Amino acid sequence: MxxxxxxxxxxxxxxxxxxxxxxxxxxxxxxxxxxxxxxxxxxxxxxxxxxxxxxxxxxxxxxxYPRSNYVLRQSTRRKHFMHLIAANIDQAFIIVTIREPMLKPGFIDRFLLSTESHNIPTYIIVNKADIYSEDDMNIQKGLASLYEEVGYKTILVSALDGEGIENLKSLLKDKTTLLSGHSGVGKSSLINAIQNGLEIETRQVSEYSGKGIHTTTFSQMYELDNGGNIIDTPGIKEMGFINMNPMDVAHNFREIFDRSEHCKYGNCMHINEPQCAVKESVESGSINILRYQSYLSILEDIMEQNSWERETDW
Ligand SMILES: Nc1nc2c(ncn2[C@@H]2O[C@H](COP(=O)(O)OP(=O)(O)OP(=O)(O)O)[C@@H](O)[C@H]2O)c(=O)[nH]1
Ligand SMILES: [Mg+2]
Ligand SMILES: [Zn+2]
Missing domain, CATH: 2.40.50.140 (Nucleic acid-binding proteins)
Incomplete structure (x- = not known):
């Protein structure tokens, strides 16, 4: 059956x-x-x-049966293995916090790379709005405008006081949505706030005794009363990409890809090639430098791993 x-x-x-x-x-x-x-x-x-x-x-x-799409991450324990996070999803929410836990630069870009390469619509959800100071709110606003420029919507919510939850509910209706993000950002808490009666286990960030503790340890899909499904996942520590080559990365940073047709060389990787339109855009500010730095850091990771693989082939 x-x-x-x-x-x-x-x-x-x-x-x-x-x-x-x-x-x-x-x-x-x-x-x-x-x-x-x-x-x-x-x-x-x-x-x-x-x-x-x-x-x-x-x-x-x-x-x-054949998958319409899937989201992968590199296995934390076995670096040469990939881990399937979920399959056949309609959209993804990447859950982040400005504080508790601290926002980790580059993580959003890494996650977006894994959904962009499968054309999965992705929203950035900033949780814990109830605890943010004015400074935190300014960071949040900066984040929202950065990603809006690239074409991703950011939504500020609080699982605790309910801010933004109705908005999330309307986005979730009749779709299968993947929730992903670091441990402690409130993925399970958000699902509890969205759907009555689930009572998924959650845990205070301060109770996390050191590294590698996750409250949610298995991925699980829950049905929503209003139609649709939501997938809770264990916190991701880092996103690596042994499954990608540098060109895949260049193709899946939207604004970099858009500019790359103006580079002198068709195979430009936008690192230090002459007459690179991407680098010019970074210098003039029309491509955000933080996004460009994420791009470079992912390329570096991939190249490091590839050379390591070559060495071990001998
Ligand atoms: N102040 C505040 N705390 C929140 C909010 N959402 C979640 N929390 C708290 O953050 C802690 C972690 O929440 P969880 O829902 O367990 O986080 P998670 O992302 O599911 O974590 P893992 O399952 O380990 O990946 C809990 O103590 C929650 O009560 C929020 O909107 N505001
Ligand atoms: Mg959880
Ligand atoms: Zn270039």
Missing amino acids: KGIVTKSTGKWYIVKLEDERLIRCRIKGKFRLGKLKLTNPIAVGDLVFVNLEKGLETGMISKL
Whole structure:
């Protein structure tokens, strides 16, 4: 029977069958995504075929239907592996905070790169509006205007006092939306504020004893009463891109791509080539320097990893 994966724990998958039953499943056989090495071959949002096991509430996933899209990140523990965050989504919300935890420069750009390369509409959601000082609010405004120029909408919300939540609800209606972002920014709290009765576990940032503690440890999809689905995910530490080459990066920074047709060389990477329209735009201020720095830092990461791979080939 056909179904959709609503939770993935690594070993087990929860599949919601066409008849609405929730079944615990395992995977039979190998599922691949091109040449990529994956830590998890099936993700939340995947459409699958399940062979039900007789007399049991369990099944085997025997077939994966083609994906309309997917979001990947590099595995934290195994750097040569990618991790599928979710599949078949209509849009993504990247949740950030100016404070508690502090905004990490470059993270938004890295996340946007992973959704832009699959043409997934993405919104930047700034949570915890209730705690911001005037200075924090100015940072938020700067962020909003920077990304508005590039073409991404920023929305200020608070899971705690409800600011902006109605706005989010209208965006979520009848769509499947992925929530992603660092640990502690309030992804699960926002879902609790949006949908009554879920009571997903959340934890105070101050209770995080050091690194690597995540309250949400598995991705899970929740159905919304107003129509649509929302996917909660574990906090992301960093976004790496072993699956991309430098040209992919250049193509998926919107404003860089738009300017690149005016560069002298068709294969310009906008680093230190002569007559580079992108660098000229950075100098004149029409491309934001912070975005350009993110671009360079991602390229650096990719090149470093590639040379490391070459060395280990010997
Ligand atoms: N002041 C304030 N605190 C918030 C808000 N949203 C969430 N929090 C708090 O932030 C902490 C972390 O929230 P979570 O919802 O667990 O964060 P998360 O992003 O799901 O974290 P992981 O599951 O670890 O990825 C909790 O103590 C929440 O109560 C908000 O809008 N305002
Ligand atoms: Mg959570
Ligand atoms: Zn150039």
